[in-house]
Amino acid sequence: MAEIRLDGVRHRYGRSDDALKGIDLTWEDGGAYALLGPSGCGKTTMLNIISGLLTPTEGRILFDGVDVTGASTVERNIAQVFQFPVLYESMTVEQNMRFPLRNRGIDKREAQARAEEVAELLEIGHLLKERAKGLSADAKQLVSLSRALVRRDVSAILFDEPLTVIDPQKKWTLRQALKRVHSELNHTLVYVTHDQTEALTFADTVVVMDQGEVVQKGTPDELFERPAHTFVGNFIGSPGMNFIDCAVRGGVVGFGGVDLLRLPSSVSPDHEPGDVIGIRPDFVRCAPLDRSGPAGLEAEVGAVRDIGTAHLVELLVGDAGLVARIPPGEHVPSGRCTVLMDGDDVHFFRHGVRVEGSSSVVGTGGAR
């Protein structure tokens, strides 16, 4: 178990662009982290740099303050699970599980006990005596997972999209099992995924990456409620955050003639190109047309989609389109309606970055 710190880590494959663009990041000891980002954003590169399978072009990696940049994987004592199952096919399942322990000279009886323990945790106890070769794809991945979990003393366990090949129903059970392992052993876990549900349900802290950079690091709630970047707003949540052009005048942000936010004095009070406001579909509400309501937020209702857990309603305010998520049991509008937004749920982004410290303008257009 260790605190892992990346210090100015930059990596380049051959002559191409940087896969990692100078990353400073600390994984605290015992944390359960998710590393989230679209395919090709550098997640796997970062993971392989942590485990020592790759040496970064620039920068240092520190385990508990000790520089391990040049240290081998074995010296770092890292466990890692890959996207596709990797098994020693000539061995049985339990031999597979004992293999990492055997290589480190751990007594066979102890290794066997540990293998059985982990097998029970992952519910593969009945497979222990089977040949690894004949297993189904998801059973194979479970065995790969179990091999990462058998060692108690690892610095960290890294998962590289480990549940890609597993049935959807089983994924949830497995994530729970991993959380259980985590609470028992208190390893540092890093879980790479491009699936936000997986990231948000597994981790205490989520690190979002895009194009070789860390965009935001925070709890699932923080990412959802206060995305630091339009990318995070878009990537997290289904559907992603609504982004609409807005008016900025005298430090006040408005939309459709309604004032919503007052900007902090630290930023320019005038409109700059690319200024947008963002609001989660969950916080957009629709009310029947009401003459006393703010005229500017009258919307035309477009397509309505039933996604089972809610209705997604497309709304057109002026020429700005947004989506509202109407929870079950609430009225689904049709024709025309009034859009209600609470200033507290609205975020202002300048050059793609969220402006911290805006305050809600009270008394105008807010939800009642």
Added chain:
Amino acid sequence: MSDPSKPHNNKAWFLVLPVVASVAFTAIIPLVIVVNYSVQDIFGPGNRVFVGGEWFRNILNDSSIRDSFWRTIRFSLQVLAIQIPLGIAIGLAMPKRGWRASMALVLMALPLLIPFNVVGTIWQIFARADIGLGGYVVNDLLGITYNYSQNPRDAWFTVLLMDTWHWTPLVALLVYAGLRSIPDAYYRAATIDGARRLAIFRYIELPRLRGVLTIAVLLRFMDSFMIYTEPFVLTGGGPGNTTNFLSISLTKIAIGQFDLGRAAAYSLVYFFFIQLFCFIFYTAMKRQEV
């Protein structure tokens, strides 16, 4: 049994006819002729006697043919014992990428492209004690007495060395191809699990090479069991009978003595053993796959 919605048209059988005809001409008819010869004693055109199974009894009881058989088996086993481990070692040592990999592949493939009797001729000259470079180095520079045309041990050694030079690249290339097909993730996982080089070979590479190695063993066994041209050019089966393999002694009977009936019976027995070994290998391969 017959489904009216799927009409049967037996004319389709005619489509098989070309295959049947060509197989008949290339395999069945020649084989039947050989069988026909094997039960007769042929003195000349129009002068033949039916002898039944006499040639077969003769062949199976002939001690020099039996010696030939065991000599050939011994040769094949030695070929496998040398060429398979050596091929694996070369395959493992070959560069993995870049121009070095291409160069290694070309160098490895070269011996395989040389015609058999050219290989025999090359070694015939190279290993000669009087004018051959190899023979000269061994005799005069290393001071070891070596003469493949007179000393049985030297002859056997030279044939084995020649075959190893000629065919080990095949094993190496097969192993190389097998190694290239192992995904990187396996090596990474092994590194993570703390496996040492030997363990990586034993638990990752060897199991994944099983398919190509079975093919390599099969090819090398069959080829060496049927070896003819190279030792025929090099030693002609001698000195004495030291390198008189089955195929060489068969040729001596068929062409040298023109004993057609006996040669036919010999051919059938030889053929039977090859079929038998093929069957054994095939069954073993099938069993491995399960």
